[in-house]
Amino acid sequence: MSITDHPVNRRRKGLRIAARALFACVFAFFMAMFIGEMLSEPGLSLSQIPADLGIVLGFFAVMFAGFALSFRSAYRGGQAILAGALACAVFMLVRGGVSDLDAAAVFGLPFAVPALILILNRP
Numbered sequence: 001m002s003i004t005d006h007p008v009n010r011r012r013k014g015l016r017i018a019a020r021a022l023f024a025c026v027f028a029f030f031m032a033m034f035i036g037e038m039l040s041e042p043g044l045s046l047s048q049i050p051a052d053l054g055i056v057l058g059f060f061a062v063m064f065a066g067f068a069l070s071f072r073s074a075y076r077g078g079q080a081i082l083a084g085a086l087a088c089a090v091f092m093l094v095r096g097g098v099s100d101l102d103a104a105a106v107f108g109l110p111f112a113v114p115a116l117i118l119i120l121n122r123p
Contacts, residue, residue, distance in 0.1 A: 012121040016074050019117035023067050023081065026110040030060065052095060056107070059088040063111055070118055078118030085111035 034057065063084035070077025089108030092100050 012123065015117055015121045019114040020067065020070060023111065023114040027064065027067070055091060056088060059084045059091065074118045075122040078115045081111055081115035082119065085115060
């Protein structure tokens with residue numbers, strides 16, 4: 001039995017695949033929500049995106065780059081996704097204070113979970 005056929009390694013590979021699939025689903029949901037919000041504003045063009053939404057989209061770009069990187073290195077990709085998720089959550093807290101703790105959790109936790117799975121199950 002080679003080391004790649006070991007049951008633990010197969011389980012870890014399955015968890016990495018599941019983490020990437022979870023990230024893709026969560027990312028697609030949030031992107032659909034952002035696009036829907038932008039389309040619902042009458043007369044809003046790409047140059048008129050609110051600053052807060054632009055900043056959050058920047059954090060999402062970091063997380064997407066981490067997702068792409070995770071196919072090459074699960075550990076590094078997970079770190080990038082986690083950094084983007086934490087930055088997004090901290091931004092929500094700074095912007096809205098402690099009263100926006102629920103928004104920070106909604107924007108941070110769904111991305112932190114697959115990131116931690118990728119980090120903890122590196123090959």
